[in-house]
Amino acid sequence: xxxxFTDLYVQVQQFYAGQVQHLDAMRADEFAATFxxxxxxxxxxxxxxxxxxxxxxxxxxxYQQKRYAENPAQRRHWFHMLRVLPQDDGSIVSEYxxxxxxxxxxxxxxxxAMSYAVRDVLVFEAGELLTRERRVVPDAAR
Amino acid sequence: xxxxFTDLYVQVQQFYAGQVQHLDAMRADEFAATFxxxxxxxxxxxxxxxxxxxxxxxxxxxYQQKRYAENPAQRRHWFHMLRVLPQDDGSIVSEYxxxxxxxxxxxxxxxxAMSYAVRDVLVFEAGELLTRERRVVPDAAR
Amino acid sequence: xxxxFTDLYVQVQQFYAGQVQHLDAMRADEFAATFxxxxxxxxxxxxxxxxxxxxxxxxxxxYQQKRYAENPAQRRHWFHMLRVLPQDDGSIVSEYxxxxxxxxxxxxxxxxAMSYAVRDVLVFEAGELLTRERRVVPDAAR
Numbered sequence: 001x002x003x004x005f006t007d008l009y010v011q012v013q014q015f016y017a018g019q020v021q022h023l024d025a026m027r028a029d030e031f032a033a034t035f036x037x038x039x040x041x042x043x044x045x046x047x048x049x050x051x052x053x054x055x056x057x058x059x060x061x062x063y064q065q066k067r068y069a070e071n072p073a074q075r076r077h078w079f080h081m082l083r084v085l086p087q088d089d090g091s092i093v094s095e096y097x098x099x100x101x102x103x104x105x106x107x108x109x110x111x112x113a114m115s116y117a118v119r120d121v122l123v124f125e126a127g128e129l130l131t132r133e134r135r136v137v138p139d140a141a142r
Numbered sequence: 143x144x145x146x147f148t149d150l151y152v153q154v155q156q157f158y159a160g161q162v163q164h165l166d167a168m169r170a171d172e173f174a175a176t177f178x179x180x181x182x183x184x185x186x187x188x189x190x191x192x193x194x195x196x197x198x199x200x201x202x203x204x205y206q207q208k209r210y211a212e213n214p215a216q217r218r219h220w221f222h223m224l225r226v227l228p229q230d231d232g233s234i235v236s237e238y239x240x241x242x243x244x245x246x247x248x249x250x251x252x253x254x255a256m257s258y259a260v261r262d263v264l265v266f267e268a269g270e271l272l273t274r275e276r277r278v279v280p281d282a283a284r
Numbered sequence: 285x286x287x288x289f290t291d292l293y294v295q296v297q298q299f300y301a302g303q304v305q306h307l308d309a310m311r312a313d314e315f316a317a318t319f320x321x322x323x324x325x326x327x328x329x330x331x332x333x334x335x336x337x338x339x340x341x342x343x344x345x346x347y348q349q350k351r352y353a354e355n356p357a358q359r360r361h362w363f364h365m366l367r368v369l370p371q372d373d374g375s376i377v378s379e380y381x382x383x384x385x386x387x388x389x390x391x392x393x394x395x396x397a398m399s400y401a402v403r404d405v406l407v408f409e410a411g412e413l414l415t416r417e418r419r420v421v422p423d424a425a426r
Contacts, residue, residue, distance in 0.1 A: 006294045010151045017225040074281040076239050076257050078222055080362055083301040097360050099385065101241065101257045103281035110257040110281065115360050115385045115394040139358040139387035139394065152293045159367040216423040218381050218399050220364055243383065243399045245423035252399040
């Protein structure tokens, strides 16, 4: 393990922490800005993936409206058990588990979690880490 | 990302791992000792924060007595999605999600979790990382 | 904190991420290969521990058959709140919390989690990190 792998691993952790803050605060544009302009986001197996920042932000907004306008909740995405796999082309494959905790207004507890496995491709653009590809497989869809 | 940011990020992870061991084992004094002498601990919005190690330890003991003497459980605090933000004055802002799992005696499962967002200010004192400020917002209080 | 502690901490995180992928995909031999040949695996207090890779793989297969053949689920093990404690003899004590999320076929949510505290002894063999000892205490058994 070289120190640059260590730096990268920590950078990926810090990157995801910022990304989920945007996601859970429903800041669609800021969330989309953590993806590359041509990013592919596949969060629903069997449906076509979303491509590009605008599509990702639009999808996030419409998903929120459908699911959370009438049934609001504070969502918290946890990404963990992170495997960072640097590739020869400079991109980084990142595999992890995701869990979604939701606390509904007036309820003291987050309901049972939703569980996912995720595979990202990350890239550096102008020194900044961005998600170029995301494939989310809900455990409920297995 | 400099290697010193990487060192700091990992140090904060290791620090929290030790801090929650004290918390979950209900070692009030050891837990309080992970805070600065003048620390401010605000874990209940709408109520005044606790100030100083003694107040933190006392609060922890009384909270335990109220909540867990008649209704015991093995608590496990998980802190994650950590964003470490070094400040110009040498302090470190740390933002993260927290989850509390509780396993009651005789029950096989941890009930649904409680979910929180936390913002700490950490400082080094004599080379040791300590919490100077903690603001906990339960998702149930939003 | 020297940079080598930082490297080690991250290496342990990456190691566990790979180990749980084998565990949750029920690859018994690959999982067992993340332990030393003479490893001791104690995951059930009151019962004798399993010793060696073959016993670990066999135990994993029989556990799966007993518990999951008739009651299948996608399991996800999360290891977190990691404390890495290098020892004088070159081994590494690693303490952490574990959580098991299970999603049953056809159900959208992972049920309430199971919660554990774990203490491992890790060693390097030919540059590779391996688990030499694992003691798992389920919170439900306290």
